[in-house]
Amino acid sequence: xxxxxxxxxxxxxxxxxxxxxxxxxxxxxxxxxxxxxxxxxxxxxxxxxxxxxxxxxxxxxxxxxxxxxxxxxxxxxxxxxxxxxxxxxxxxxxxxxxxxx
Amino acid sequence: xxxxxxxxxxxxxxxxxxxxxxxxxxxxxxxxxxxxxxxxxxxxxxxxxxxxxxxxxxxxxxxxxxxxxxxxxxxxxxxxxxxxxxxxxxxxxxxxxxxxxxxxxxxxxxxxxxxxxxxxxxxxxxxxxxxxxxxxxxxxxxxxxxxxxxxxxxxxxxxxxxxxxxxxxxxxxxxxxxxxxxxxxxxxxxxxxxxxxxxxxxxxxxxxxxxxxxxxxxxxxxxxxxxxxxxxxxxxxxxxxxxxxxxxxxxxxxxxxxxxxxxxxxxxxxxxxxxxxxxxxxxxxxxxxxxxxxxxxxxxxxxxxxxxxxxxxxxxxxxxxxxxxxxxxxxxxxxxxxxxxxxxxxxxxxxxxxxxxxxxxxxxxxxxxxxxxxxxxxxxxxxxxxxxxxxxxxxxxxxxxxxxxxxxxxxxxxxxxxxxxxxxxxxxxxxxxxxxxxxxxxxxxxxxxxxxxxxxxxxxxxxxxxxxxxxxxxxxxxxxxxxxxxxxxxxxxxxxxxxxxxxxxxxxxxxxxxxxxxxxxxxxxxxxxxxxxxxxxxxxxxxxxxxxxxxx
Numbered sequence: 001x002x003x004x005x006x007x008x009x010x011x012x013x014x015x016x017x018x019x020x021x022x023x024x025x026x027x028x029x030x031x032x033x034x035x036x037x038x039x040x041x042x043x044x045x046x047x048x049x050x051x052x053x054x055x056x057x058x059x060x061x062x063x064x065x066x067x068x069x070x071x072x073x074x075x076x077x078x079x080x081x082x083x084x085x086x087x088x089x090x091x092x093x094x095x096x097x098x099x100x101x
Numbered sequence: 102x103x104x105x106x107x108x109x110x111x112x113x114x115x116x117x118x119x120x121x122x123x124x125x126x127x128x129x130x131x132x133x134x135x136x137x138x139x140x141x142x143x144x145x146x147x148x149x150x151x152x153x154x155x156x157x158x159x160x161x162x163x164x165x166x167x168x169x170x171x172x173x174x175x176x177x178x179x180x181x182x183x184x185x186x187x188x189x190x191x192x193x194x195x196x197x198x199x200x201x202x203x204x205x206x207x208x209x210x211x212x213x214x215x216x217x218x219x220x221x222x223x224x225x226x227x228x229x230x231x232x233x234x235x236x237x238x239x240x241x242x243x244x245x246x247x248x249x250x251x252x253x254x255x256x257x258x259x260x261x262x263x264x265x266x267x268x269x270x271x272x273x274x275x276x277x278x279x280x281x282x283x284x285x286x287x288x289x290x291x292x293x294x295x296x297x298x299x300x301x302x303x304x305x306x307x308x309x310x311x312x313x314x315x316x317x318x319x320x321x322x323x324x325x326x327x328x329x330x331x332x333x334x335x336x337x338x339x340x341x342x343x344x345x346x347x348x349x350x351x352x353x354x355x356x357x358x359x360x361x362x363x364x365x366x367x368x369x370x371x372x373x374x375x376x377x378x379x380x381x382x383x384x385x386x387x388x389x390x391x392x393x394x395x396x397x398x399x400x401x402x403x404x405x406x407x408x409x410x411x412x413x414x415x416x417x418x419x420x421x422x423x424x425x426x427x428x429x430x431x432x433x434x435x436x437x438x439x440x441x442x443x444x445x446x447x448x449x450x451x452x453x454x455x456x457x458x459x460x461x462x463x464x465x466x467x468x469x470x471x472x473x474x475x476x477x478x479x480x481x482x483x484x485x486x487x488x489x490x491x492x493x494x495x496x497x498x499x500x501x502x503x504x505x506x507x508x509x510x511x512x513x514x515x516x517x518x519x520x521x522x523x524x525x526x527x528x529x530x531x532x533x534x535x536x537x538x539x540x541x542x543x544x545x546x547x548x549x550x551x552x553x554x555x556x557x558x559x560x561x562x563x564x565x566x567x568x569x570x571x572x573x574x575x576x577x578x579x580x581x582x583x584x585x586x587x588x589x590x591x592x593x594x595x596x597x598x599x600x601x602x603x604x605x606x607x608x609x610x611x612x613x614x615x616x617x618x619x620x621x622x623x624x625x626x627x628x629x630x631x632x633x634x635x636x637x638x639x640x641x642x643x644x645x646x647x648x649x650x651x652x653x
Contacts, residue, residue, distance in 0.1 A: 007152075009134075010128065010153035012148060012151070012153040012198065013151070014151060041630060052130050055148060056523075073154055073580065074519065074577075074581065075150070075519060075525075076579065078519060079150050079151065084531060085448065085520055085530040085534055086448060086530075090151055091151050091152040094198070
């Protein structure tokens with residue numbers, strides 16, 4: 001299973017593509033692409049690139065643990081929550097930071 | 102301190118205007134990210150895990166109070182109220198918004214600072230001894246020459262697209278506090294047989310995935326020919342440095358693969374062409390730059406002995422600070438003092454806006470308005486009267502900056518690691534925090550004595566782990582973090598690269614592993630005067646390997 005993630009242009013905040021085609025802060029709202037949904041995933045990537053507003057766009061492997069999406073890579077788990085030492089809140093989107101495809 | 106002339110001001114102001122327009126065009130959708138990325142990197146703006154990161158140059162680690170106050174203002178206004186001082190004497194802000202970056206650069210230019218050439222395959226900020234212009238052991242203040250090199254290397258048309266980034270470090274003292282043997286070019290002030298001061302030139306040092314100690318390519322280059330000589334090295338590197346493989350593109354690989362004598366021959370041939378030409382540095386220009394770095398108006402004071410033992414009885418914290426954080430000054434009655442950014446359990450190199458303002462106030466009042474950033478991620482007040490030390494200490498206590506741990510086990514270097522850095526494979530800061538807490542006891546730190554631990558979260562080695570007496574390298578293994586431990590590194594004039602002793606450790610086991618190494622050292626040293634690195638060199642790795650992994 002994969003999700004799409006990137007950073008929003010203005011704030012640099014970590015964002016995920018959700019099921020409505022919006023780029024949102026919350027990992028748990030991310031749209032999950034099954035292996036057979038490669039075409040839909042690629043279309044979403046192309047549409048996102050066309051907005052010019054999401055950078056460092058990547059696909060990330062996730063699994064579902066107790067009903068929650070958990071990225072396989074530690075890097076992505078840290079991206080989702082913010083720095084661990086010292087613990088700081090992650091970057092948030094601003095009013096001008098909402099992107100949809 | 103150096104002050105911008107009209108050319109500097111126009112150059113920085115022009116760049117701010119240019120990049121501001123590029124940001125505007127990016128936000129308006131007139132530029133895409135592929136077009137914009139190289140432009141933002143040229144201006145020190147990276148994208149990291151959580152946000153953009155802006156890296157601001159502190160030329161040769163020297164700042165004024167006004168400049169540090171401006172950094173505090175930027176931290177508070179545009180970021181999250183703190184900044185991170187780095188191993189390259191720079192400062193990084195971890196949370197700027199793209200739309201605010203033009204305003205930040207405008208603010209910086211108002212105090213003669215910028216972020217140009219803090220990224221990219223160009224000549225980066227030139228670093229020096231943090232006690233330059235103050236140290237008792239110094240032959241010459243390297244900063245005037247560093248400033249000349251800054252001017253020469255800024256937007257140098259031939260060297261803006263080198264095979265890879267290029268770092269120069271300099272020291273004016275025989276005791277190398279600038280790690281010059283681990284830079285692409287290292288410069289050490291020396292006197293020739295006639296007593297004239299010039300530069301010993303080292304080339305091909307570096308850390309990263311292929312650590313190498315630099316090699317001396319020229320034992321003496323006079324001031325007036327230094328630019329021509331360095332340009333000759335850069336030309337040879339620019340021509341022959343590998344562009345086919347990013348991991349083999351640094352000059353250290355070229356020197357290693359071709360051999361020092363081959364490179365030296367090519368440099369000398371180039372030097373013969375350019376020597377005596379337009380790059381010859383006129384004495385009057387050197388004199389002009391020197392005036393910016395003239396010693397401040399020191400008072401004529403008698404040499405003052407500090408009775409540390411007495412002070413330690415009266416106030417142990419003050420005693421520890423006096424014992425550890427002072428460096429001998431060439432002017433009687435003065436010292437340089439290190440402001441530790443390594444509180445127990447803190448993030449190495451971080452300072453809040455309030456702390457920056459407190460240090461700026463102290464620099465203004467007690468240190469001729471001057472301060473320094475060290476490559477070991479601390480700050481320095483370079484010129485403090487001995488008579489003012491108590492007042493400075495009390496102010497540092499109020500600012501929570503009075504840790505008397507310079508050079509001790511808790512004075513660690515650590516890169517930002519996986520908590521911030523897009524390149525990292527493992528976290529660094531939590532490891533530093535855990536070790537710091539493990540050795541929080543002041544008595545224990547004093548018992549151990551001089552010991553440098555350096556931590557990197559990936560093989561790029563921004564945390565200089567290769568040259569830590571104890572080095573720690575975080576790697577990714579099976580989706581988790583694992584930490585390799587190296588021993589025997591040394592960044593000074595006794596340069597050496599640490600060696601891995603065996604398998605890595607999980608994060609939670611690292612502090613105990615460090616303690617076993619420390620215990621092995623304390624048990625086997627000849628006396629407390631024998632430092633960890635000296636004991637390691639005498640004993641070899643066997644007792645330390647046994648301490649880590651058992652006798653098996």
